[in-house]
Amino acid sequence: MSKKAIQDQWTEYGTMCWGCGRNNEHGLQIKSYWDGDETVATWHPQPYHLAFPGALNGGIIAALIDCHSTNTANAAANKAEGHELSSEIVRTYVTGSLFVKYLKPTPVDTPVTLRARVKEMKDQKVTVTCSLYSEGVECVTGEVVAVRVK
């Protein structure tokens, strides 16, 4: 597993994101690491991140999948071109679309693990698939299309 989180490689501009910014004290602050050709993030819900009693909120889950996948897209696309995310010539990708399929309720009282991988990479688009697991059980699956911005 990589030692430094993808989110900790961004320049200051990219650190205020509510989902994953290291400088957003109100946010979820997820951290994504490379593990071979996948990225992994483990995140601990707060008791108030509820959908209904016992279940993690679906909007929070969508936010986790969005940030983990878009960070994966940025890291992968720039790695493919030999750029670090901290570089001044970094190419930036933002979420173009997000699809989330909820397979079963996700418990709110245990950490969740996200695993993502690049499905397709074109010049202007990176498609990433992502699943969310609770205690090894896949509860949610998703796909993000990240698009390059100038």
Add this chain to the structure above:
Amino acid sequence: MSKKAIQDQWTEYGTMCWGCGRNNEHGLQIKSYWDGDETVATWHPQPYHLAFPGALNGGIIAALIDCHSTNTANAAANKAEGHELSSEIVRTYVTGSLFVKYLKPTPVDTPVTLRARVKEMKDQKVTVTCSLYSEGVECVTGEVVAVRVK
């Protein structure tokens, strides 16, 4: 426009949702109202609900679309059967899948408006389309498939 928000019609069990529960003090607490055959919600972002400077976070947007659309599905399906959401015989629908397409950045410093309508209603599934507007401009569009739970 209806006087009472859909979220304020739920029994206590449904009031802890992070996205829209009236009893979740840490949540977004959106309120959805009927306006003819559409539902409308207006919501004010906090300054820290950022994606990057100036732009509303995509995960927050997904959460807004999820809650507004799923509340619309529940209200519409139960209304079609003559049930109030506060009824003991209410049929409950949860998010089965969520699709969000980000058309342009959404400003973080002005209120956003969500408008949703039922696209299709079957016995076990309600499909809802939803758009998010900032100062009248459509910035995001989405679709939620809500599925009935026993």
